[in-house]
Amino acid sequence: MMLIVFLLLLLLCHSACKTQTTSCTSPEDLFPIQHEFYQPGDLIIGGMTSHIYIFHNAPSFNEIPTQKLTNEPTSIPKHYQYLLALAFAMEEINGNPNLLPNTTLGFRVLTGYYRVQLNYKATLSLLSMPFLPNFKCERQNHLISVIGGCCTETSASVATILNIYNIPQLTFGTFSPEQSDKRRFPSIYQMVPNVAYEYMGAVRLFQHFRWSWVGLVALDDDNGDRFLRAVIPLLSMNGICYSFIVKTGKRVYMEEIINILFRIQKQYPVLLDNKTNVYFAYGDPIGLHIMRLLLLAGEAASLQSLGKVWFVTSQWNFESLSEHTGLDLQTFHGALSFTLHSHQPPGFQKFLQNVRPFWAKGDHFIQEFWEKAFGCSLQHSELQEERKERCTGEEKLESIPGVFFEMNMFDHSYNVYNAAYAVAHALRAMSMSRSKYKRLEEGEKQEIHNVQPWQLHRYLRSISFNNTAGDIVHFDENGALVTSFDVTNWVTFSNGSFVRVKVGRLDPRAPQGQELTLNDDQIVWHRSFNQVVPLSECNGHCQPGSWKQKIEGNNFCCYSCRPCPEGMISDRQDMNSCVNCLEELHPNEDQNKCIPKIQSYLSRKEPLGIVLALLAISFFLITVFIFTIFVQYRDTPIVKANNRTLTYILLISLQLCFLCSLLFIGQPGKVVCLLRQTAFGIIFSVAISSVLAKTITVVLAFMATKPGSSMRKWVGKRMANAIIFSCTFIQASICSVWLSSSPPFPDMDMHSLNGKIILECNEGSEAMFYCILGYMGFLAIVSFMVAFLARKLPDSFNETKFITFSMLVFCSVWLSFVPTYLSTKGKYMVAVEIFSILASSAGLLGCIFSPKCYIIILKPELNNKEQLIRRNNKGISISPSL
Incomplete structure (x- = not known):
C-alpha cells in the first residue's frame, strides 16, 4: 500500500556581496535530492519536501517503516502547488520595486523523508555543506529564514536544530498546543491559528445543528492521542458525547493487508451505527488516504455504504497520487471542515496557465508532476514503469481533477504565499530601520548587507501588512498568524472531482458564543439525508412538555x-x-x-351564582309575604301569642339573612369584604337570640302561671329585649375586635387551583372568623337545649316543639358546613357558605312560621281565644299571648 509523507522547507537567503565564491561539494550522495528550483537573482530561497515510498517487512501496523522498496521517491501531484505558490510570490516580490528595491529573491527546495532522523540530516545540510555540522563553505547564498513543514513532526524536528542558530521558521502546518510553547520553540512563527480554536469551533458547529452523539476518528499516533485528550473533555463540557473512538494507522504495508481486513471487519460495523450520523475526524493527508482505504475495503466486505456527515480538521485534503490511484470520494460527499481563510491573489490562475514542463530552469519536480497529473510520459523520462503516451507539453492544468491539482490557491498554498511576503516585509522593515541611522552616499545602491537570521525576529513579531488579496497578515504575541477559518462544504462527484463551497466562518476573535456563523441553506448534505439536516443523538429529542x-x-x-x-x-x-x-x-x-390564569369568583352571570341569587331573593320574598300576613293579622291570638314583637324581629332578621347572602355573589371588593362576614354574623345572632328569647319566654310564662310563682316579674317584653340586645352585643363586639385588629380584605389566591386566580376575601384572621361561627353555634345549641327541655309543657302554651326542630335543622346545617367549607376551594367555598345561610334561614322560617301560617290562612276558625285555651287542640301548640 502507498502512503504520503510530505515536508516542505522554504529557505530565505540573500547575497552578501558581488564577489565570486568557491562552491561546495554537492551532498547528493548523503541527501538524495537537492534542487535549486527557482533562482532569479540576488537572494535565494530554498526548501525541503518528502515523497511517497513503498515499504515492506514492517513489524507492525503502526510502526514507521525502516526499508524502502525503491530508492526513488514519489511525489503527490497536488503538493506541487505549494511550490508554484512560492514561485508566484517570488515573482510578485521581485517585480515590486517599492517592496525590496534593487534586491531580488530566489528560493531552494530540498526533499527529505518522514523519518525524524532524516529531517535532522536535511536541516543540517541546509546549514552546512558538505554534510559536516557547523562547517560552512564560502558561498553566495546565506540562510536567513525557513518556511517549512505542513506536518507537525517535520516542523518540530527542524525547529530543534534551527533554535540553536535562532533562525526563524515560518511553518504552515498545524501545531498542537504543546508544540506552541514559545519556550521550547522560540523561533517558530505559525501561519495557522492555534488548533484549539478549531476544536472549539467544532463544538459550536455541533451545538448549532444539535448533534450530541458523534463518533471520533483519529490517527493512532501521538498527535491522534493529543487530539482525543483535548476534544473529549471539551465535548463533555458542552453537552456532547462520543459514541465510539476509531483509530487508524499512519502507515500501511503490503504485508499487512490481511491484518487490516480483519481490523476493518471489527471496526466497520461500529461506523454503521444508525444513531451516529456525524464523525469528527482528525488526521493529515496520510490519514485521509488510510481512511479512504479502510472505508473502501469495509464497504466491499459488508456490501453496505457509509452515508454519514464527516467533520474533518483543517489538515485533511482530498488528493491522490495519479489517475490510477484516485479513490472514490462519494463517502465524503457533503463533508464539513474548517479551512484556513484564503482569498485568491490576482494573477495566480494566469500564472498557472503559463506553467509548462520546461517553464523554469532547475525545476526538477515538474517532470514527475506532469507525468502523474496527465498520465503521459515526457521525453527522457526516468519513470518507465508502464507504457504511456507521449506528453505534448501543451496540456492545461485547469483540466486536471481536483484530487490531483487545483487552480485556486487554498489552505497551505495561501500560507506559503503569505509566509514569503512576511519575510520580504520583515527585510523591508529592517532596511528602513537601518536607513534611519545610516545615511547612504548619493547614488549608492541600497542593499541589505550583513543580515543575520536572528535579526529578523524583531521585525517578524511586529510585522503587519496587507497582501495582494486584501487580507491583513500579522502575528499575535505567541507567534501565530491572526486569521480566521472558513467553514468549507466538500461537494464530490462521481468522476473523482470535487468543489469547495464556503458556507460560513469561524472567527476566534469574536465574542464568546458568536465565533461561528453559518449559512445553513448553502450546505449540501450527503445524499443519504435527502438535503434534510441530519440527526445525530443517542435517542430522540425530548419535546416541549x-x-x-x-x-x-x-x-x-x-x-x-x-x-x-x-x-x-x-x-x-x-x-x-x-x-x-x-x-x-x-x-x-x-x-x-x-x-x-383565569380569574375565578362566584359571578352573578354564571349558572351557580344565578341559582343562589334567585333562591336568596325567593326566600326573601316569602319572608316578606309571611311578615305581611303577620302584620295584617297582628291582632289575632295566634300572632299575639308568644310575644308579637319577637316574631317581628325574627322575621325581619330572617329577611336580612337572605339578603346578606347576596353580598357573597360577585367580584369581592374592599367594602364587600368588610361587610359580608360581619353582617352575616350580627344578623344571624339577632335571629338566633330572638329564637332563644322566644324559648325562654315560653318557659317563664308556663312557670309564672303556677299559683304563688315568683317568676311572673320576669315575664314581659323587657326580658326578651334584654336577651336579644345582650346576645347581639357580644357578637357585635367580636366583629368590632376583628375589624380593628385584622379586617378582611380582597385577595388573590394563585396556588389553590391550577390555571385560576381565585378572587376572594381574605378573612384576615381566621381565628376571629371561627369565633363568630362558634358564638352563633353556642347560641343555637343553648336555644336547642332550652327548647328540647320545654317540649313537654302543655300544648296550648307550647311553641318549643317547632323551635326545637328548627334549631336541630340549624345546627345540622352549620355542623356540616365546617368540613364542607374546609374541603372546597375557590368560588365553591363561597357557594357552600351561601347555601348554609339559605338552608339554616329557611329552616328557621319553615319550622317556626309554617304552622302559624297554616292556621291563619287555611284554618282561620282555629285562630280564636276559645281554641287557644283548650288543652287538646289537635296537635297545634300555641302559647297564650303575653
Whole structure:
C-alpha cells in the first residue's frame, strides 16, 4: 500500500556581496535530492519536501517503516502547488520595486523523508555543506529564514536544530498546543491559528445543528492521542458525547493487508451505527488516504455504504497520487471542515496557465508532476514503469481533477504565499530601520548587507501588512498568524472531482458564543439525508412538555423523556428539568408554555351564582309575604301569642339573612369584604337570640302561671329585649375586635387551583372568623337545649316543639358546613357558605312560621281565644299571648 509523507522547507537567503565564491561539494550522495528550483537573482530561497515510498517487512501496523522498496521517491501531484505558490510570490516580490528595491529573491527546495532522523540530516545540510555540522563553505547564498513543514513532526524536528542558530521558521502546518510553547520553540512563527480554536469551533458547529452523539476518528499516533485528550473533555463540557473512538494507522504495508481486513471487519460495523450520523475526524493527508482505504475495503466486505456527515480538521485534503490511484470520494460527499481563510491573489490562475514542463530552469519536480497529473510520459523520462503516451507539453492544468491539482490557491498554498511576503516585509522593515541611522552616499545602491537570521525576529513579531488579496497578515504575541477559518462544504462527484463551497466562518476573535456563523441553506448534505439536516443523538429529542431523565449507568447524552410534573412546563426541546410558571401564569394542557390564569369568583352571570341569587331573593320574598300576613293579622291570638314583637324581629332578621347572602355573589371588593362576614354574623345572632328569647319566654310564662310563682316579674317584653340586645352585643363586639385588629380584605389566591386566580376575601384572621361561627353555634345549641327541655309543657302554651326542630335543622346545617367549607376551594367555598345561610334561614322560617301560617290562612276558625285555651287542640301548640 502507498502512503504520503510530505515536508516542505522554504529557505530565505540573500547575497552578501558581488564577489565570486568557491562552491561546495554537492551532498547528493548523503541527501538524495537537492534542487535549486527557482533562482532569479540576488537572494535565494530554498526548501525541503518528502515523497511517497513503498515499504515492506514492517513489524507492525503502526510502526514507521525502516526499508524502502525503491530508492526513488514519489511525489503527490497536488503538493506541487505549494511550490508554484512560492514561485508566484517570488515573482510578485521581485517585480515590486517599492517592496525590496534593487534586491531580488530566489528560493531552494530540498526533499527529505518522514523519518525524524532524516529531517535532522536535511536541516543540517541546509546549514552546512558538505554534510559536516557547523562547517560552512564560502558561498553566495546565506540562510536567513525557513518556511517549512505542513506536518507537525517535520516542523518540530527542524525547529530543534534551527533554535540553536535562532533562525526563524515560518511553518504552515498545524501545531498542537504543546508544540506552541514559545519556550521550547522560540523561533517558530505559525501561519495557522492555534488548533484549539478549531476544536472549539467544532463544538459550536455541533451545538448549532444539535448533534450530541458523534463518533471520533483519529490517527493512532501521538498527535491522534493529543487530539482525543483535548476534544473529549471539551465535548463533555458542552453537552456532547462520543459514541465510539476509531483509530487508524499512519502507515500501511503490503504485508499487512490481511491484518487490516480483519481490523476493518471489527471496526466497520461500529461506523454503521444508525444513531451516529456525524464523525469528527482528525488526521493529515496520510490519514485521509488510510481512511479512504479502510472505508473502501469495509464497504466491499459488508456490501453496505457509509452515508454519514464527516467533520474533518483543517489538515485533511482530498488528493491522490495519479489517475490510477484516485479513490472514490462519494463517502465524503457533503463533508464539513474548517479551512484556513484564503482569498485568491490576482494573477495566480494566469500564472498557472503559463506553467509548462520546461517553464523554469532547475525545476526538477515538474517532470514527475506532469507525468502523474496527465498520465503521459515526457521525453527522457526516468519513470518507465508502464507504457504511456507521449506528453505534448501543451496540456492545461485547469483540466486536471481536483484530487490531483487545483487552480485556486487554498489552505497551505495561501500560507506559503503569505509566509514569503512576511519575510520580504520583515527585510523591508529592517532596511528602513537601518536607513534611519545610516545615511547612504548619493547614488549608492541600497542593499541589505550583513543580515543575520536572528535579526529578523524583531521585525517578524511586529510585522503587519496587507497582501495582494486584501487580507491583513500579522502575528499575535505567541507567534501565530491572526486569521480566521472558513467553514468549507466538500461537494464530490462521481468522476473523482470535487468543489469547495464556503458556507460560513469561524472567527476566534469574536465574542464568546458568536465565533461561528453559518449559512445553513448553502450546505449540501450527503445524499443519504435527502438535503434534510441530519440527526445525530443517542435517542430522540425530548419535546416541549417533557424533560430529560438520566438513565442510570448510561452516558449522560442517553436519557429517557418524562412528562413534566403537574403545574410545571418545559418550553424547549431537551430541557434537563421542568420549570414553574410565574404566579399570574399557568401551564397549558400540553405543558409546553405558560398562559395567563383565569380569574375565578362566584359571578352573578354564571349558572351557580344565578341559582343562589334567585333562591336568596325567593326566600326573601316569602319572608316578606309571611311578615305581611303577620302584620295584617297582628291582632289575632295566634300572632299575639308568644310575644308579637319577637316574631317581628325574627322575621325581619330572617329577611336580612337572605339578603346578606347576596353580598357573597360577585367580584369581592374592599367594602364587600368588610361587610359580608360581619353582617352575616350580627344578623344571624339577632335571629338566633330572638329564637332563644322566644324559648325562654315560653318557659317563664308556663312557670309564672303556677299559683304563688315568683317568676311572673320576669315575664314581659323587657326580658326578651334584654336577651336579644345582650346576645347581639357580644357578637357585635367580636366583629368590632376583628375589624380593628385584622379586617378582611380582597385577595388573590394563585396556588389553590391550577390555571385560576381565585378572587376572594381574605378573612384576615381566621381565628376571629371561627369565633363568630362558634358564638352563633353556642347560641343555637343553648336555644336547642332550652327548647328540647320545654317540649313537654302543655300544648296550648307550647311553641318549643317547632323551635326545637328548627334549631336541630340549624345546627345540622352549620355542623356540616365546617368540613364542607374546609374541603372546597375557590368560588365553591363561597357557594357552600351561601347555601348554609339559605338552608339554616329557611329552616328557621319553615319550622317556626309554617304552622302559624297554616292556621291563619287555611284554618282561620282555629285562630280564636276559645281554641287557644283548650288543652287538646289537635296537635297545634300555641302559647297564650303575653
